[in-house]
Amino acid sequence: MTSEELKELLNSIQKAKCETQTLELKRAQYECPKRLYDTLSSFSNQDAGGIIVFGINEENDYEEVGVYDAQDLQKKINEQCLQMEPKVRPLLTVAEKNGRYFLSAEIPGIDLAQRPCFYIGKGRLKGSYTRVGDSDEPMTEYEVYSYESFRKKHQDDTRIVTGASFASLDKVKLEEYMHKLKVGKPKLALLSNDAIYELMSITKNKEVTLAATLLFGLYPQAFFPQLCIIATVIPGKEKGDLGNSRERFIDNQRIEGTIPDMLSLALAFVRKNMRTKTIIDPITGLREDDTEYPIIAVREAILNALVHRDYSIHTEGMPITIELYEDRIEIGNPGGLYGRIGIDQLGKVQPDTRNPVIATALETLNITENRYSGIPTIRRELFDHGLKEPEFKDNRGHFLVTFYKETNKEKLNSGETKYTKNDLLAFCRTPRTRSEIAAFLNISSQAYAITKYVTPLVKEGLIKLMIPDRPRSSKQRYYSK
Secondary structure: OOHHHHHHHHHHHHHHOOOEOOEEEEOOOOOOOOOOHHHHHHHHOOOOOEEEEEOEEHHHOOEEOOOOOHHHHHHHHHHHHOOEEOOOOOEEEEEEEOOEEEEEEEEOOOOHHHOOOEEOOOHHHHOEEEEEOOEEEEOOHHHHHHHHHHHOOOOHHHOEOOOOOHHHEOHHHHHHHHHHHHOOOHHHHOOOHHHHHHHOOOEEOOEEEHHHHHHHEOOHHHOOOOOOEEEEEOOOOOOOOOOOOOOOOOEEEEEOOOHHHHHHHHHHHHHHHOOEEEEEOOOOOOEEEEEOOOHHHHHHHHHHHHHHOOOOOOOOOOOEEEEEOOOEEEEEEEOOOOOOOOHHHOOOOOOOOOOHHHHHHHHHOOOOOOOOOHHHHHHHHHHHOOOOOOEEEEOOOEEEEEEEOOOOHHHHOOOOOOOOHHHHHHHOOOOEOHHHHHHHHOOOOHHHHHHHHHHHHHHOOOEEEOOOOOOOOOOOOEEEO
8 A cells, every 4th residue: 555545544544443354553662562463374375365454553542653663673574474384475555644654565365275374383274364343353163263274176086994894885875876877978988887886986096985874874874974964943033042931942953964865955944934825826726835934945055055065074073954034044064164265256257166976866867967066056046036135254264145035125125116006906907927017117127026026916816817827828918917
């Protein structure tokens, strides 16, 4: 930054009177702080980097005290930066204000492949820090490992399972997988099964892998008791809330088995504990179930947790969790976002894959598409269901997705025409297409316009379909009497 920009920053500090995720304040009135290593590490280990401002006494209402010697301070800062691995290259700026001198050190975030940045004097495990709000916190052993795992491209889903053998696998499921694997791959089909097992990481050095155990095991939890799903229904909005009979849980289930088994059982648990309205379609006469949460979105969230959770030794004692509250459902898994992707990029860019063997095998088994469409599908389904946007959180090695029951009318109806039933009925006295109705309501999503506004009127018998036997026809028109 320039000197003028530093002055502006000093003014904003006086207004806000606080440190932030990317701002650290140091006094440096009499000498250079001797332990900048924690902040140098934490700022280097986040994408946005951070700024250290010297000359502010936060303990005395953020008084601008100035630094003792700007030239010597720059030298001492650089000396500490050289004690980091990789070395930190700060951008230093000096500014004069009211006869006092202030110094800023801009610390750039380093590339993910070089993290964690740590203080050499303490070593990688004890000298690595992460920024949590306005605090520098020591990284956990798992957080350090997660960077190493990405850098060295560890594949934890291919690690050998001690004590497992082909006798612990379901032969029928394995044969079904092998058959599907060979379809359309004549060269692969020529290989022996043993060779294919090694090639596709069912075995590693002829020993059974974690992927094989989780996909085809007779009982995977015999080897990894906590690689399961713990599903609970909580009688309130927070953990610890009690029901009418002082019960902590309305329902509580430990879900075990292979990944496909757990997916199926988890969906059954959620279905059982969701309210479901039964609607008879006035056009087809068929029964339709309208669930609190769209089941397709729930399936994608659970599947993502099973496929993308961390399966390393650091998290094998941590289960996936599904928690149904009065106002929301939360699905959490060990292992934060993997690789270079951030929360704001979910569903928009192709992510790195933490467990490529499991993901590819599930694609072969037609359980997942493996086309990175899960997050867009979740967003679309919740939108079409009239619910607010899902919430994604990446909290220090734990990923959490939350669906809320409440509709977010501001977000969903942003830009919509102020609508009354009579307005739409009058508009549809002339048969209208989906696109014409969406334009009339000033809604970009045709699916949302029809689901939210037209379908209820169809069910009331106030709007009819021109082609009633083909309700999804692209030539469909809607009209009112």
